[in-house]
Amino acid sequence: MGRRLRAPRIDLAALVAEDNPQIDLKVDAFDKANRDFLKALGEYKIRYMTAMAEKREQAEAEKKRLAERTRAAEAETNQCKLKEIELLAELEREQEEKRKAEMAITSVKRQVETLRKKAAEDETEVENVRAMAENLQREKEKERTVLEARAASVLPYLEACQQTLACIIEGLDGSIDGEPILVRFWEIQPSDPGREFTFILDVTSTPYRVPISNPPLPTLPILLDELNKTLDIYAFIMSMRQAFVDLVSSRT
Structure with a gap:
């Protein structure tokens, strides 16, 4: 801080008693002090404007950073919403597949039960057919035995006919x-x-x-x-x- 100038004490009685009274106003010192003040004021103004510019730049940078963070947050929020929609759709697909799988399992169980019943019926039918085949085989064996016996008895007559003819x-x-x-x-x-x-x-x-x-x-x-x-x-x-x-x- 500059040194403060003090006005000198003036003896008015002595000044009036002089023939040519004059007061030393110290104009040079005032001019110098005024110049120093204006210089200091200019420097302060520059510092103030520089500081304000820096603050504005900082504010703009902070504003831009906040805007970028806001955009990033909004983008992330949108991505989360899209992901949520995809997850909901996937969940719905899985539930639909689960319903279809349950329906398919139920259908397969019914088919298995039907096949089991049919297999039991077929097994019964096979047993019946096997019994019939065995009966037919026995009948065939009986017929073969009879035919072989007849052939054995007819063979001499056949040979005699062949020799005759x-x-x-x-x-x-x-x-x-x-x-x-x-x-x-x-x-x-x-x-x-x-x-x-x-x-x-x-x-x-x-x-x-x-x-x-x-x-x-x-x-x-x-x-x-x-x-x-x-x-x-x-x-x-x-x-x-x-x-x-x-x-x-x-x-x-």
Whole structure:
């Protein structure tokens, strides 16, 4: 702080007694003091304005920081709201899936119960079928025993008929049902009664055909045409025997 100037004491009586009274107002000192005051005032003004500018900058910075924090808080709040919405939607989906799963489990339980009942019914039916099959098997065994006994009793007569007719008809696989038929003749050639004359008749498809004839017959195509017209297999066999007889007769 500057030194305070004090006004000097004035002796008015002595001053009035002088011929040319004058008062020293110390103008130079006043001017200097005034300049110092104005300088100090200017410096104070600068400091004040600088301080105010700094405070304004600080206030603006604080305001900006608060605004950023507010925006960040609002953004975080919005994110939390969105997350809450997503969580609620996820919870609703999980509850819906849970309801569907419970419904599916209930449906599966009903199906299992139905299958269990059906399995019990099927098992009962299987037992019945098994019992029927066993009964049929026993009946079949009885019939087979009877047929085997009859076959054993008929076999001598069959062999006698075959020898008398000099002909055997048999399937290539042991059965003549739906399989090519092998027909064997003998007692056709007088000079060699034991010689066999054979042919295979394929009746598995139409037209019927004879893939093998031993010996070959020139009239076989004519006989086959007649067979495929009449479909009389036994008449065809008789015709084939006669054709073998005619073939042997033509060569002697």
